[in-house]
Amino acid sequence: MKADFHLHSSFSGDSDTASEQIVQAGLQRGLSAICFTEHYDADYPYDDVCFELDTKAYLGRIRELRSVYRGQIDIGFGVELGLQPQLGALYHSYVEQYPFDFVIGSTHLMDGKDPYYASFWEDCTPEDGIRRFLEITLENMKAFDDFDVYGHLDYIVRYAPLEPKRFLYGDYGDLMDEILRFLIDRGKGIEVNTGGYKAGLGCPNPCPEVLRRYRELGGEIVTMGSDAHTVEYVGSFMDEAQDVLRGCGFQYFTLFRERKPVFIRLD
Numbered sequence: 001m002k003a004d005f006h007l008h009s010s011f012s013g014d015s016d017t018a019s020e021q022i023v024q025a026g027l028q029r030g031l032s033a034i035c036f037t038e039h040y041d042a043d044y045p046y047d048d049v050c051f052e053l054d055t056k057a058y059l060g061r062i063r064e065l066r067s068v069y070r071g072q073i074d075i076g077f078g079v080e081l082g083l084q085p086q087l088g089a090l091y092h093s094y095v096e097q098y099p100f101d102f103v104i105g106s107t108h109l110m111d112g113k114d115p116y117y118a119s120f121w122e123d124c125t126p127e128d129g130i131r132r133f134l135e136i137t138l139e140n141m142k143a144f145d146d147f148d149v150y151g152h153l154d155y156i157v158r159y160a161p162l163e164p165k166r167f168l169y170g171d172y173g174d175l176m177d178e179i180l181r182f183l184i185d186r187g188k189g190i191e192v193n194t195g196g197y198k199a200g201l202g203c204p205n206p207c208p209e210v211l212r213r214y215r216e217l218g219g220e221i222v223t224m225g226s227d228a229h230t231v232e233y234v235g236s237f238m239d240e241a242q243d244v245l246r247g248c249g250f251q252y253f254t255l256f257r258e259r260k261p262v263f264i265r266l267d
């Protein structure tokens with residue numbers, strides 16, 4: 001079966017796509033389950049995009065879509081939280097207020113700055129930026145661990161000015177192992193984010209070396225998501241992601257319903 005557990009619609013500040021269009025794209029591509037994971041990045045420092053989330057309206061829309069598409073496709077209610085070390089208490093009480101199926105914790109900001117912008121890299125080398133990104137990821141999960149999976153763990157390589165754009169596990173293995181052990185000790189998963197293919201990396205985020213290491217250290221929970229913000233990427237590169245997972249020693253991928261993992265055998 002195919003499932004896409006990382007999807008954005010116009011409830012996210014950086015998407016204009018109606019959520020019903022995402023559902024229809026999922027149906028067309030033969031997905032059995034999808035989960036919306038709209039952005040909520042509290043304290044986002046830039047004015048050109050707003051990453052607040054109207055969660056009540058979003059939940060209402062999910063309930064409408066579920067009643068329209070019942071029996072055709074499972075529609076999950078999820079959120080992607082942009083973590084920062086000072087936001088732990090705020091996100092703890094936020095997550096408790098809503099009946100989420102699935103919560104992704106992600107690092108989008110580093111010391112209050114977004115590495116998406118080229119100006120970020122004027123002040124640091126690619127290697128220092130990547131290392132700092134991992135240090136902050138560890139700080140973020142220590143401040144808030146009420147998520148189900150950590151999103152796109154090596155996402156920083158999409159933006160670091162390196163050629164080729166590749167995460168070299170060997171360069172950061174000490175920190176990455178600390179992150180993976182932290183997650184495994186708390187029963188947390190990671191995701192295979194196929195947006196890495198879209199970004200031209202030739203692999204998902206994180207890269208196979210990190211997925212394999214998570215498995216070697218005893219990790220078992222891996223969700224799959226496209227991180228689509230438009231219809232064209234819904235369900236994209238899922239066959240490739242399943243191949244990568246099998247190659248890294250996994251036999252199952254994971255879905256979440258009501259914050260509980262459900263293990264699905266890889267095709």
Ligand SMILES: [Zn+2]
Pocket residue numbers: 080106108151152
């Ligand atoms: Zn993200």
Ligand SMILES: [Zn+2]
Pocket residue numbers: 006008080227
């Ligand atoms: Zn996302």
